């Protein structure tokens with residue numbers, strides 16, 4: 001156990017600072033006695049870019065690399081703002097961090113717990129994790145446009161899948177599956193169409209499976225997986241999938257498990273070579289920003305993932321328990337961001 005947690009905070013844009021304010025207070029309340037929390041706030045985000053022209057330069061990356069972990073709210077501005085076009089913030093900040101710090105495991109758990117109202121009538125016992133590859137796929141920025149703006153325009157976005165990248169995330173997913181009661185892993189891909197990448201993913205799953213005889217496996221095409229997310233989500237235990245499929249599936253997972261305001265994630269570098277980064281799955285939600293309507297639970301549960309990662313599993317479990325108690329007691333009366341945060345802290 002470290003006796004000091006040196007945390008970088010990027011609160012970001014929109015509801016980011018609102019939910020991070022609550023989450024950091026929960027972190028302070030949850031840390032074991034004797035562990036000192038040292039925080040450094042970084043101003044990055046769309047707002048900072050529009051004010052200063054700075055997105056994230058290499059010296060900032062170097063500074064961020066020195067922390068034990070990063071807690072991020074959400075970054076991104078109004079999608080209609082011309083000055084932010086081209087994914088300046090999404091690619092230049094968020095993905096730059098995930099790539100520079102080699103966050104190859106994008107961990108996104110989902111569970112339907114008492115008190116949560118799922119849009120599904122009879123979801124069964126839903127408790128699964130998506131292990132989304134975080135550094136490859138169509139996200140790498142390998143593409144381009146020819147004859148831009150003409151009727152003959154061609155726009156390419158190449159999906160990069162390396163044996164090295166696929167194997168390390170698949171191995172991580174098997175390790176997580178082996179540690180769970182049901183020990184089941186589902187590969188989600190589109191190997192009937194994306195045949196080159198699909199063959200690689202399936203072969204790697206089959207090979208790594210021989211090292212984990214206790215883990216059962218199956219395969220679903222991503223389109224069929226979306227059906228089962230709605231008709232039978234209880235069938236899933238651990239899902240391993242590529243960067244883009246994982247992005248889409250985890251918003252769907254959030255929707256069935258009580259809403260995007262509850263969905264947490266960790267961008268993890270399991271080697272420890274760089275700090276891992278924890279953030280809600282949701283974005284900056286410009287439609288509700290500044291109205292204290294955002295649910296901070298996803299940010300609070302991201303703090304639980306962070307605590308687990310930095311070696312405080314008991315504190316993490318306390319945060320999860322406090323959230324679950326709060327969810328169980330939640331009625332239908334809307335509460336403000338601050339009220340939810342305070343209620344969770346009271347239960348800690």
Ligand SMILES: NC(=O)c1ccc[n+]([C@@H]2O[C@H](COP(=O)([O-])OP(=O)(O)OC[C@H]3O[C@@H](n4cnc5c(N)ncnc54)[C@H](O)[C@@H]3O)[C@@H](O)[C@H]2O)c1
Pocket residue numbers: 015019073074075076077078079090094260261262279280281282283284285286287288293294295296298
């Ligand atoms: N990790 C990130 O920083 C991240 C993730 C996703 C999107 N984004 C960016 O955020 C901006 C907005 O994206 P979007 O609208 O597609 O997705 P979004 O997740 O911000 O919002 C989608 C919907 O969910 C609601 N919502 C989101 N979080 C909520 C919360 N905590 N409580 C209650 N409701 C919540 C919003 O009000 C909105 O109706 C874009 O610039 C996008 O690129 C950033």
Ligand SMILES: CC(C)[C@H](C(=O)O)[C@@H](O)C(=O)O
Pocket residue numbers: 076090091094095247281283
């Ligand atoms: C904002 C965007 C780059 C990001 C992603 O696609 O990974 C977001 O949607 C997420 O799920 O974290």
Ligand SMILES: [Mg+2]
Pocket residue numbers: 247248251281
């Ligand atoms: Mg997403």
